[in-house]
Amino acid sequence: PAAGAAAATAPATGPAAAWEAGPHRKEEEFTRAVALGLMDYVRKSHARGCVVSMSGGADSAAVAVLVATMVRLAAEERGVPAMLDRLGRAGQAAGGATTPAGVVGKLLACVYQATSNSSDTTRNAARVVSGAIGAEFLAWDVDALVNRYVETVAEAVGRPLTWGSDDVALQNVQARARGPGVWLLANLRDALLLSTSNRSEAAVGYATMDGDTCGGLSPIAGIDKAFLRHWLRWMETTGPAGLGPLPELSAVNQQQPTAELRPPSASQTDEADLMPYAVPDAIERCAVRDKRLPADTLEVVRGQFPEHDAGQVADWVDRFYRLWRQNQWKRERYAPSFHLDDGNLDPKSWCRFPILSAAYERELAELQAPRS
Numbered sequence: 627p628a629a630g631a632a633a634a635t636a637p638a639t640g641p642a643a644a645w646e647a648g649p650h651r652k653e654e655e656f657t658r659a660v661a662l663g664l665m666d667y668v669r670k671s672h673a674r675g676c677v678v679s680m681s682g683g684a685d686s687a688a689v690a691v692l693v694a695t696m697v698r699l700a701a702e703e704r705g706v707p708a709m710l711d712r713l714g715r716a717g718q719a720a721g722g723a724t725t726p727a728g729v730v731g732k733l734l735a736c737v738y739q740a741t742s743n744s745s746d747t748t749r750n751a752a753r754v755v756s757g758a759i760g761a762e763f764l765a766w767d768v769d770a771l772v773n774r775y776v777e778t779v780a781e782a783v784g785r786p787l788t789w790g791s792d793d794v795a796l797q798n799v800q801a802r803a804r805g806p807g808v809w810l811l812a813n814l815r816d817a818l819l820l821s822t823s824n825r826s827e828a829a830v831g832y833a834t835m836d837g838d839t840c841g842g843l844s845p846i847a848g849i850d851k852a853f854l855r856h857w858l859r860w861m862e863t864t865g866p867a868g869l870g871p872l873p874e875l876s877a878v879n880q881q882q883p884t885a886e887l888r889p890p891s892a893s894q895t896d897e898a899d900l901m902p903y904a905v906p907d908a909i910e911r912c913a914v915r916d917k918r919l920p921a922d923t924l925e926v927v928r929g930q931f932p933e934h935d936a937g938q939v940a941d942w943v944d945r946f947y948r949l950w951r952q953n954q955w956k957r958e959r960y961a962p963s964f965h966l967d968d969g970n971l972d973p974k975s976w977c978r979f980p981i982l983s984a985a986y987e988r989e990l991a992e993l994q995a996p997r998s
Contacts (some may be wrong), residue, residue, distance in 0.1 A: 632839035673818035682748025694759035727760035758874035797887035801837025831953025
């Protein structure tokens with residue numbers, strides 16, 4: 627999992643000694659490093675708070691919980707008055723709050739934006755987690771916006787848009803229809819809109835530009851989905867030293883992650899759309915961190931996942947390299963993210979792949995040749 631090299635950020639005395647020597651150092655370091663980064667970014671950007679588009683799934687829950695944890699850790703270290711003073715304009719916006727929960731309620735708004743493909747399960751999870759961390763929770767429906775976009779374009783192109791012929795486009799328009807409303811809310815509050823995309827999605831472009839990538843900061847874009855899901859389970863049952871667990875996260879952790887952009891009858895899941903989360907993370911380490919060619923990566927990854935058919939693993943490796951190559955343009959447009967380990971994919975720092983490139987074409991053809 628990612629986040630292994632985050633710098634320790636807790637006070638030099640008190641709880642720090644316990645967690646640094648404890649069995650959950652990686653989880654603690656990730657939590658405290660991102661919390662510190664968020665505190666610094668909110669303060670230096672002169673934002674008056676944060677807004678998160680809350681889907682009811684793992685990624686947005688993680689971002690919202692990290693904002694609340696930022697407040698709780700800072701309050702534990704400095705006390706509420708000193709923390710508010712440190713936060714500048716955000717502290718002024720939370721003026722009058724005397725508890726960490728009160729500060730979170732004034733600084734963080736979580737928004738659930740439903741379509742006809744959204745479920746009661748995710749709506750309830752978004753509401754429960756938002757309430758547990760003390761955030762303001764708002765919910766509205768964007769179906770009318772989605773339908774109007776679809777009707778307008780269908781009329782222009784002279785044909786109806788259907789799931790049989792326009793699957794990806796009909797999924798993406800739902801994600802994009804959520805962008806303007808949540809941006810408007812952030813503007814009204816003079817707040818920082820936080821993007822919720824993770825590193826596993828960034829690697830293969832499994833994200834909708836101007837949809838779930840909307841935001842001025844992307845706190846978890848440097849962290850893979852497998853670690854995020856592990857961290858959320860840890861937050862549910864254990865939590866950071868001095869703060870404890872957040873049991874309400876069970877509403878998120880018991881779900882199979884899904885974008886909920888196809889009709890419910892499609893039973894859409896993220897892993898069915900891509901591959902099991904652990905697989906792209908293993909491929910990414912070989913392909914990006916270790917700079918291996920596809921055939922070498924396949925040999926390594928096959929050994930790591932013997933439970934899967936060798937041909938299936940080869941398909942996954944092939945798909946990863948093709949999606950990685952095709953989606954550099956998306957990574958170029960991600961909001962700034964935190965560099966937490968040596969697997970960062972942020973092209974603004976070091977990991978830049980040519981946008982127009984035929985790299986790996988020959989190697990991928992060779993990878994497929996024996997099975998064609």
